[in-house]
Amino acid sequence: MRQFLYITFIAIISFSCKKQNADEIIEKDFVKGDVLVGIDSSIQLEQLFTYVNPFNLYIDQLTGYVFTTTIPKDSILYIKAVLNSKPYINTRYFSASVWAHYQTDIVHNTTILWDMTLSNQTDYIQTKNSLSMTDKQSSTKNMLIKVPIGQEIYWKDKFKSFFWVRWTDLNWIGGIELHGR
Numbered sequence: 001m002r003q004f005l006y007i008t009f010i011a012i013i014s015f016s017c018k019k020q021n022a023d024e025i026i027e028k029d030f031v032k033g034d035v036l037v038g039i040d041s042s043i044q045l046e047q048l049f050t051y052v053n054p055f056n057l058y059i060d061q062l063t064g065y066v067f068t069t070t071i072p073k074d075s076i077l078y079i080k081a082v083l084n085s086k087p088y089i090n091t092r093y094f095s096a097s098v099w100a101h102y103q104t105d106i107v108h109n110t111t112i113l114w115d116m117t118l119s120n121q122t123d124y125i126q127t128k129n130s131l132s133m134t135d136k137q138s139s140t141k142n143m144l145i146k147v148p149i150g151q152e153i154y155w156k157d158k159f160k161s162f163f164w165v166r167w168t169d170l171n172w173i174g175g176i177e178l179h180g181r
Contacts, residue, residue: 034171064140
């Protein structure tokens with residue numbers, strides 16, 4: 001009987017340790033508080049802000065938006081200077097990405113937008129309009145939003161249900177495997 005109790009006790013401890021370790025691994029596999037959202041190519045920037053802002057979630061990063069302008073390519077340095085004066089563009093080791101297409105000479109802006117608070121959203125829209133930038137359809141429009149820790153899966157699933165969302169995912173943490181050093 002004593003041996004049975006001892007084996008049962010060890011089995012319970014082993015099972016609970018394994019479960020705890022599995023939970024810990026799951027918690028460490030993605031960045032807590034982050035949800036990635038792929039945006040439908042037809043959604044303009046102003047529309048996106050209108051759709052996201054009612055949820056009171058922080059838009060940490062926007063990528064994949066492509067803008068063109070009718071301003072001539074000899075003004076690229078001016079456009080870059082205007083955009084780089086914005087703290088939500090010239091940050092985190094990034095700066096404005098403005099270039100002219102080699103065949104058409106049409107000026108493009110593919111800048112990453114960071115820290116899209118309401119005031120930064122308003123400022124960027126005004127800046128975009130003052131530079132005569134037009135939003136072009138791009139299949140790579142994405143955003144990283146911050147959600148309350150522990151609610152990542154809830155928000156991932158909620159955003160997946162919206163017509164303007166192409167895909168959602170957690171911000172997974174990956175490892176690098178080195179083979180044959």
